[in-house]
Structure formats: C-alpha cells, structure tokens
Amino acid sequence: MSWVTKTLKSTLGRKLIMALTGLFLILFLTGHLAGNIQLFFNDGGQAFNIYAKFMTSNPIVKLLSYLTYISVMGHVAYSIMLGQLNKAARPIGYAQSGASTNSTWASRNMGILGTVILVFLAGHMYSFWYQMHWGGIPTVMYGTEEYKDLYTVVQLAFQQTWMVALYVIAMGFLGFHLSHGFSSAFQSLGLNHVKYSPAIKAIGNLYCIVVPALFAAMPLYIYFTS
Amino acid sequence: MILDSKIPAGPLAEKWTKHKFNSKLVNPANKRKYDIIVVGTGLAGASAAASLAELGYNVKAFTFHDSPRRAHSIAAQGGINAAKNYQNDGDSVFRLFYDTIKGGDYRAREGNVYRLAEVSVKIIDQCVAQGVPFAREYGGLLANRSFGGAQVSRTFYARGQTGQQLLLGAYSALSRQVANGKVKLYPRSEMMDVVMIDGHARGIVTRNLITGAVETHAAHAVLLCTGGYGNVFFLSTNAMGCNVTAAWRAHKRGAYFANPCFTQIHPTCIPVSGDHQSKLTLMSESLRNDGRVWVPASKENSEKLRKGLIKVSDLKEEDRDYFLERKYPSFGNLVPRDVASRNAKEVCDDGRGVNETGEAVFLDFRDAIKRDSKAVIESKYGNLFDMYKQITGEDPYEGPMMIYPAVHYTMGGLWVDYNLMTTIPGLYCLGEANFSDHGANRLGASALMQGLADGYFVIPYTIGDYLAQTPPKKVDENHPEFAKVAQEVKNRVSQLLNINGKKTVDFFHKKLGKIMWNQCGMARTAEGLKQAKAEIKALKKDFWADVKVLGTNEELNLSLEKAHRVADFIELGELMIDDALNRNESCGGHFRVEYQTPEGEALRDDENYAYVAAWKYVGEDQEEELYKEPLEFENVKLTQRSYK
C-alpha cells in the first residue's frame, strides 16, 4: 500500500477528504448564491439568464463544475464509509443517552442532515440544471443573441406552494448541516488556534444562517411577488 | 543469621561510586540470556522494568491493574525532591541527605540515604528527557517549591499532579520496551507467591484476575515493587487495591520484614463522614502555609458546634484555640506531619473535635483571605478548594475546612541490603515496599524520589552483581517447585471459596482497620497493643472460619481478590503490633505514649533502639523472630527534634 492510499484510508485521511470537499462545497455555495442573487433584480430575468448561459458555456466554470460534482460525490462516498466505520466502532449502543448535554444536535446528525440535502439536491438539479442542459425550455432574445429562459422556469416552479415549502425546509437542513460543518472542517484540517478559531466559529455561525436564508428568500420572493 | 547491610566502607560521598565499580558486570551479549520478573508497575516497578530492558535483560512485568499507568504512585500530588540547587539557596547532596536522615528521626541508614540524595539530581534530568512537563519559570528554566522539613527550595513539581506525570514518564519508558519486545506485560495478574529453588528466588506464581488461571513464571531474579501496606488500616489515603500480599508472601518464604510499625499519618485529610466511607482523601500539605489550624477552646463550645446549636462564626477570637501556633510558636502550623497529626488527635481526644464524629479540626483560611484576598488564595489552592467542595459539599471560601489525620505512607517494608536485595537471594524489593530510606518518618516529596532512584539508578547496577554470579542457563519452569507452589496457591483459593461463612470480606477488613487505628495508629501504648494482638488473633480465627467469599475461581471475582489481600493484612497487622510493642521509644511516626518528653513530644532512645527491627517468619501462628541491624551514624549527630 503506498503512503498515499494508506493516508487516505486512515481515519484522519478520510476526515481530510470530508473537510476539503466540504470546504469546496461551501465555496461553491457562495458562488452559487452570488449568481442566483440576480433573481432579485427587477429586470425580467435578463441578468440571470445571461449568467445562466455563461455558467453552461465558460470552460473555467466547466472545470469548476466538474470539481463540484467530484466534491459532492467524494463528500457523500466518504461520509458513507466513515459512517459505517463509526457505526462498527460501537456495535452495542447505550440504553440511555445524555448526548444532548455534551454536543449539539446538528453535530451528531450530520449524516441525516446530509442525506436530506442530497435528496433535495437530486430534485433541485432535475428541476433546473437538467432542464437548462437538456430540457426543452423557452428562449428569449437579448439584443441579437438567443438565451434559454431559465428565469421563467424558475418563476413558474416557485409559484407552486409545495415547491417553495420544500426549498425553504431544505435550506433549513442546509443551515444546520453548515452550522457544524463549517467550523468542523477547519478543525479536521488541524486549523485551531486561540486567535483565529473564534473568528472561524463566528463566520461559520453567520454563514450557516445568512447563506441558507438568502437561498430560501429566493423562492419566497418569487412566490410572493409574482 | 547476621543482617549484612553491605554498606560499602569509605567516605560517605564515595560509597556509591566505589560500590558501582566493585560490582560485577554482566557482559552485553549475556544480558539477553537473563530473565527478570518485576512485580508492580508504579514508579519503582515501571522505571526498573524499563531500565533493565534497555540494558538488554528480558523482563516480565506484572500488575494487578488493567494498565501499568494506574499504580498508586499516580496520586502523589506535591512534588519530587532533588538536590539540584537551581535556586542558589545553599542546597547540596549533603543537605538533602541530612534533611532526610533528620526528618526520618535517625532511623535510616546513612549510606542508603546519601545515595538517594546523590542520584536525585539524575532523576530530574531523566524525567525531563522523557517529556515530563515540570513547572517552569518565565525564562524557561525549571521551577521549585518548598516543602516540609527543609529550609531550601528543592521540590520539582507538575501542578498538583507530580506523581501522575512521573508515573506516566516511567510508563512511557516501559511502553517503549513493550513495543521493543524486551518487556512482556501481564496486566490484571496478581502475584500470589514466590518460587524458590535452592534458596534463591527463581520465579513467581500469579493468578490471572480475569480467568482465574494460576500461572507460573520463571526468572533469574524477582523484583517486588509493590508499594505500601497502609490499607491494613482499612481507611487510608491509599488506593483501594493497594495491598501487602506480594511482600507478605515473600516474607513467609524467608524475606525479613523491617520496621513494620513505622507508618506515616498525614495531618491534612478530609475527615471520615460515616460508616460507608471507603477511603480518605488527602489535601496537600501546602495548605498549611496559609491555613490556620484550630478547635474551640472549650469543650462546651465544641459540643454546641457539633449539635449545630452555634455556628463557626459565633466563636470569637478568644474562644478559638490555635493549638499548633500556641504550642510551637516558631514553626506554627508548619510543624512536621507526625507532630501536626498527633496534636490534632490530642485535642479531639480532649472532646474538642468539631464535626459530628468529633474527629476533625478546622483548617481556616479566613485570615489569609482577609490578608491576601480571595483571588490570591484561589490562585494558590483553587483546585484543592474545589476538590474539598466536591467531596464535602461545603465551600471552604465561606467557612473553614475540616481536616483530620489519616494513614498515608508506610516507611516499613521488606528488609533490603544496600543492593536492594532482601534476605532471599535473587529477590529484590524497591520503592515503598522496602524499608530502606525514610527511617521513622518520610519527608514530603521524598517518596517519588525514592521510587525512581531505586528503579532508574540503583537496581540496574546492583542486579548485575548478582546475575553475574548466576549461570545464564534458563530457569526451568518444569522444576517441581513451581508445580508445588502453584498447587499451594490453588489450595488457598479453594480454601477461601469453601469457607462459606456469614461475614463479608469487608466486614473483616473494617474490623481489622479499627483495631489497628485505635491501638497502632497515632498513639500507641503497651497495654493497648497487647489487647490489639489478642483481638487480631481472634479476628484471624474468625476470618478463616466465617468469611463469605462468593463465586468461583474461574472468573473475575472481586471478593476472592479481596479475601486474599485481607487475609494477609490480618497477619501483617499482628506483626505491626509486635514491632510497635518491641520498640520502647517514640520516634517519627511511631509514638508510644509511655515515652514522651514532659512537653508531650516524642522521646527517642538512641542507646537501645537505634536499630532496624527485621522480623523473620518462622511458621503459622508462631511468634516471629526479631533480628537487629544496628544503625551507625558517622556523619550526622543525633539530636532531639524540636519545633518550638
């Protein structure tokens, strides 16, 4: 076994993968949010549609998107492996648990939170990402160029109450997942320092509220304004 | 038999160097042909096992704990002495030697104590190299604190957990040799007997505490590093598992037991709170730096206090008796342990004890808090105050602590010569289990020093001298003697299991403890000791007729383990009584009421009792024989200790 595979098979190595993919997904989320924030622009969706086209055609974005897919898959695959390992480490559980007094609920239930987010992600990608790439969606003309009108697809989707509710709830799960995941990733990487850790914690706490809240605000905004 | 201490001749400071040179050596290639058994993995055992394995010997290390790191050395709080003179305050090897001899009330060997002081400096070097995180000054150099019985600052410490850190250091050295394959570790294995072949110790019999399997182990030498026997008193600051069994079995096979009655009673322990109490907790001696010890001046007030009719704060200054300050104006609350303990007992016997049982005195920080502020006191003793609050449920910042003396350490133990060999050739005894270095009273921070000195720096030299004279042929485990002793152990197990009596093991242990505490504790009288001897004889009879040991041998069986230990404690108790009765003087921790100065201080009799009392076991229920090893003092002048 080479030292690389040996390291990646160790518990610490696996945690490293979880942390790196997790942090990359956090970066992705930030980018995704920055782009989608254009849904709030009162321009009939022009900026958003131009942005959507850019995202499907730019080669650098393509590369990043592949990294994102790999990160999602890696994050999921390693969490399953770690989950099994961790389960095996305690074959017989306790009859009574007082875990609520020593750790947060989110930190103990990252697997459940992650699974819900994964299911949501599948639906989310079918609704928009798949439609954008391969679905027959209407087009609009800005100047002389033709654009797929993803904006309208979004508008239509979020006029359905259940869709909005689903998205808002899913963002709640994402928030909880991030509430632990953000600072946990730094800890796994070994980045814990008296001077910087409080800042990481604070940013994490802010991030896990603001980002999911902004994402959740999009369907709500559309629902209530259209 | 004449006891030969084998102290080398010549000037004190050259004895050890000369002795090392004169000792025979085992050549490096031959070392791997020798097997050594080490029983116990505390400071002495772990350091010895590691050091001997490093030299190349094959070591088997045994502990009844689940891990070597659990040994009770771990509980030592204060620190470890070493004559480093880092403080530039006049310390030297000779001064440490002198303080230790004097602190021991002139009942220890000069040669041994000097060697202890001499190697003390190397211990600190060794521990630092192992990664022991001793306290340091801002400049990065090692810090020291002062301790009782010394006028220099020579105690090295790691917060209030020095014993823990030193043991973990020795444990790490031991673990390293386990990984190297030079030490084979046997956890949860209790030594049940020594196996002798042709008059030499050649192995041991153990009981696997999980499976009950009685196993034999052969070796060219056996080291007992099995700690003290304070638990003979049932209540002590010792851990629950501390026992005398290994040493006692060796004693019954021919190792003499020296000065068994020398026990140290520590003055600052949390008092007994009820019959349920299983052990006593020590509060560090350092508390006496700022705390004032007192009881009400009148019996009436004490009684009212006990009944809850008045509160501590109702007692005015003139109603309080700061008895240590009153009796010992120059040393005050910082008199040595034996003196402080005895005086606390005296005022309680006088009916002036302050808790429900009447056996407690106050240790009051009111004035210190007033003088220095609560914050200062907290920074000095915060963890101790917290511990006190956790155990008693009372806040020592608000009212005074209650303390009472408790058994803490045993200076007596198996008799050993300068090489740490017992009277059985090939059987060594190290650390608290032997009698060698503390005389009749041990100074604070010296127990850790002795355990590590024996293990790291004495036994690696002295054992070579013996092994070099022993052929390196493997000791045959099929020798009939192994099977014979193993059978004896099995017989004893089945005997205990088949008594099927009515009384639990703890019943006997508690009863023994009461007898010992009352008659052979802080104050002893000939009359009381004689009475106690009769009581113990009866107790022993009752034990073997009516003890109830449940379960089988072939399982983890705590009551069987305990029964073995208590049976040995009962026999040891009787020997302690004999020894206390024999020693018609008061010295250190041994206070015979008949022998005291007009002021009530211990009165030594150097003319008749400046000797080590070594006892030889001669047979079941027979009086043991006394052998005397005279103590010769060439370098110190014997004086009466005074702390007035």
Added chain:
Amino acid sequence: MQLTLKIWRQKNASDKGGFATYPVNHVSKDMSFLEMLDVLNEELTEKGEDPVHFDHDCREGICGTCSLYINGKPHGPLQTTTCQLHMRSFNDGETITIEPWRAKAFPVLKDLVVDRGALDRIIQAGGYVNVNTGGVPDANEIPIPKTIAELAMDAAQCIGCGACVAACKNASAMLFTSAKVSQLALLPQGRVERKTRAEKMVAQMDSEGFGACTNTGACEAECPKGISITNIARMNREYFSAVISSDNL
C-alpha cells in the same frame, strides 16, 4: 435516600448480558457514587448474590480506573470521575441507569468492567521519547517557554479513563491519542520523533477499531480533566505534515 439502580450485568465476555434492577436504601448524600455501589455489593454478598463488578482504585480522581456510564453520560452528570461523584448530585427516589463503556475496542469483561488495553497499545505505538536511562542532558539544558510547558501539561493531564471514547458517538479515541501526541509535539524533547510518532499512533488507533472524529466536542465536554479538542486539531496537523514530509513510506 432511596434509589433504584438499573445495572448492566454480564457474567463474562461471551455472555450476552442484560439489565438488572436493584433497590438501594440507606444512601447518604455524602457518599461517593462508588461507595453507594459498595453498599449495594455488601447487601448482595450478604444475600449470596454475585456483587456488581466495576473498575476502581484510587478514588481520588487521578488513576483513571473507574468508568461507568451513568444516566447516559460517562462518569455521570458532573464533569469529574465517577469516584469523585457524590450522591448529592442525585434525587431521592431516582432511578439510575449504569452501563459499561461501550466500544468495539473496549470489550466488556464482566458487568461494568471493560478491557481498555487498546489505549495502552496506542501509547506503545509511539507515546514516548526514545531515550534510555542515563546519559541525558541536564534538566535545565533546554529552556522551555512557560506557556509551552503549561500547554503540554494541559494535554499530559489525561488520566486514560476512556470517557472520551465512551462519550463519543463514534467511539473515537482521538482525544486520548491527541493528548499524548500533543504533549510530546509541544516539548523540544519530543519534537525529534514527532513525525514517526504521529503516524504510528494514528495507525495503531485506527487498527484498534475506534471510530473517526466528527468534531462533536462531546469528549471535551465529558473529559474529567478537561482535555481540549485543540489537541485533536494539533494531532491532525502533526499527522498531515508528517505523512507529507516524513521519509516513512
């Protein structure tokens, strides 16, 4: 006080085991938790029933022998060892559930006694400095900043009780392992071998069947000595920098 104890009983390692319920009366608030169990055991012995086996020794919170998972928490409701837990932390009439530490790496030997030898083997893998007795430099030869010595001491305080493993939802031994890795990585004496040490100790920890760390912080919250999870971060750092830069293939 009167209490009802629901205790895990298991004859030996191969027995399946199960809970048994015992009433105990005459419990005083000043008793330690273990003394309360002593009372129960005396009663059981008098009745001819096998006493409840549990590990314990120093009873002053330093040897790390005592364990017990009490009412869903290692060492019970307070952040201390079971031997330092007193009955005043419980209410009259309460039912107390007592379980052994649960982990694959800590097999139950009998009742509440588990085998924690895995922790010793982690230390044996590298939790030491490779120096022989004698021949070491003077203790003051290498000055160590006070803050570093204190940090090392914070980590070195670990008593090896295994509460961190018991508390962790993954039965991970990271806090234990990291405490030793940290202590020796901080001190100049230990730095010489820091890379090999981190690699070996982590490998041993993994092979013992402990789980991975998910940074819940339960170990730190339950550790009777308050060992911080900053040590785990330090171990992670030590490990990653070791595998990247060491010569060990």
